[in-house]
Amino acid sequence: MHLHVRQRERIMKRSSRRSARGQALVLGALSFLVLALMMTLSFNLSHALREKMSLQQHSDSLAYSMAVVEARTLNYYAISNRSIAATYVASNSMHGYMAAASVTGDIMRAGRNNFYVIAAQEFGQCGCWSCFMHCVHGIQALKVASKYSKAASNYDNKARGLDSKFTQTVQGLDRMVDFIHGSQSMVHKNTMQALKDGQSYGLSGLKDYNAPGASTLVSAVGALNANEFNCAVDGMPCPGGVASSDTKTRAKVMTEVANATRSTWPANRGLTGNLPTHLHPSFLNEVRNIPGEGVNFPLPVHKGTAKTVQSSGGVSGGSGGGNEGKMIAAEESGTMANQWKHGAMVWNYDAKVVSDSGSGSHSPGGAHTGSHQFEGVNTKGLTTCIMSGNCFMKFRADEQKDNDFGQPSAYSYVTDDLRVGDAVKAPWELNSSATVNFENGDSSASITLAAGQAAALSRALVYYHRLGENGWNEPPNLFNPYWRAKLHPFTQAEARKVLTAANNTDAAQLVQMAGGLSL
Template structure:
């Protein structure tokens, strides 16, 4: 029996097959390791992308929400500014009514002067021989003049009793202006806090609902928001915009608006208010007109009568026309004036005399003519008497929009920025097993090849957003109206951020690497 000979160094086919099966196991194990790493890496990437998208959505929502708070504040300033202007209009009307009431005594005294003139003429005629009837007429004229004088004193007395209520009303309106502005300052302070920390005024609920693990808004970024908001209000401390207007210029704005919005009666009471054969000013009380008519025996007519009330620099300017500058509204004044003509029922004699009454309120306590009707004081601080920064509780200030002529500054409309960070990995393998360990990093050793490492998840994500608070009145031509704080048409929207703005925000947040990247031309933000 022949046995097969096996030469030294030869390998059987079965042995070769066994050796090949061993290589397949090793390669398969390595392939499964790579596949496991790829699956783990995909899980990490998906989680990081989800976290990053949530972070960006929250950053956009925060920027928009802060802009909405600013828009609501600016709309409140507009509505309350109208309230302040209406307060000055009300003060003008108060003075107009007081001047109209004060002129009653002066009209009686003007008629008294007319009848004293008749008395003088009759006494001159009484001196002649056989002119005794003129003496009787003189005594009758003197009695009528005395009746008018007594009536004038009576109306002055009534005015003195009324003036205490008038003084209280003036003080009340002046205090109301201060309170309205104090509420504006409080709204401004609370809005500033919210856009600085990103959590006040209910913004913390936004993070709790959408991204509880998000970082806080950096203080320096909040400082940019606060500066932008302050720059929108003339008189506030601001960097990088136009200078503040002077308190006098601010005062002229509100003065002109309050004067322009007066109703017709306090603004101009002219001959249109006269009616009938005796030309009675129809807004004066009928009891007064009846008494005037009875004393004069129906022989009178008001040949002219007018009145006005307005905010002026000096009470002597109350009848002056409007002008472009110089009226800072330090005084609220009213004047009522006219001419009354009496006809003497004997001999066809006529006499005319002027009458006038003034009421004014200023920092010195105001005044009132005729003096017999005046009592007490009615102080008026003046329109925007102090700088806005020192006008928290007094000074009759208001909020005025500070426009900027540069389109790069969005014409002064405030911008709002959000810069937030968020961890992109869980950091706990028990909750996120795809991260493998707390550091989400693995090390590989491959013989002579050395040691390598692989990070499976980024440590932190960053989101940057911008919103714009803008003014737009409703209607087809709404864009043509310049932004202002007298009409409540402020809105908010997300807005593209320019590279220069991104660099400013990133540097404020301390992210120098990203700020250098933002400076590279053509890099998308």
């Protein structure tokens, strides 16, 4: 009896040891499974983080690069706008030269008229025998007047010989403006294409370098970029933005810039003492020496100017209501003084050259041939200004600070699959779906080891900053090439707009509900 009890105890101990060894095996297997899953999840998480960082880096570089393209385009507009203004200044100078050439004949005519009066003065004093010399002087004064008249005809002929070449030059400068604006239009078109697709003109290389598997720029986001860029140029279509100004307003801007940048020659030829020292010394000597004696010279009240004007009367004064630059005009005027023998007289002289959309005008008439044509400044709407109309690119400002005062933004939204989907290339995903299934009797569960698709959005701002002290105080414009680009944070409204355009409505709603979210 005692023996049987001891045998049963030994059997029970051996059974207990076998049971413990079985439990340890099960627990060990489960532990290895959990460790394997944790390691797999760790690899997947590391891979996902790396891919997401690469995707965001690509999105940032794409937005910044598109903004750089925009900034370079706006700087090109600034430089080419200066060229357009310089073309008007050159045309002003040409009109100034033509007026200076034409005034020579009128100065001689002023001398002729003076000597007609002097002759009358002399004849008026020769009524008696003792005053006979006054009669002789009168006859001599008429001969001097005749010499001045011949000299006037001679200088009119010289000016007339220059008139056709002058007209060709002015028309050539007018066409140059159209060609310059044509290049602006082409650059605008190419820039729009790059902003729409995010691939043109070298931008596609960013994807190959940063995130080869990333999607291209979402077309609806590209459309936002194109609209932002259009809204920065006054006269381009801009749905939802500030309305365009009319052609007259834009014309006034270019006209003011062109007139303000004139050098001394076209702006004011009344040099020191208001003497016509810009006229050739041989001409001035001839003016003085034709009478042979006496004092004969233009008085120090000479004036000469050339500018882009609203009307021909505005060349010597202002333009009430604004100067739209409908014509280019130059005027040269002064007073000729002659004192000879017993007589003296002063006579005004004047020359004016005007080019407009018609035939223009030119006085004195003896120096004129043909017609003087000038198209005018910004005579057409920007979208219809193709190789005619003398258009240019003007910045369209927005008074709203929240809209960055009209400075354009460049947005990027791209996606990428974080899951490789190939167990050979990514063994930590285990299979093509990266999913592990568990079954326990009638119960089942699954774990997805790798994330699916990731998205990245970025914003860059194209901004204007003039270097130097108080550089930030200068408002954005398209006459100074100080446009730059930088990555810029989103406002909630902007992020929601981009996400909605990208059809990511869930993220857009999240942004809308998350007040104070840093973007």
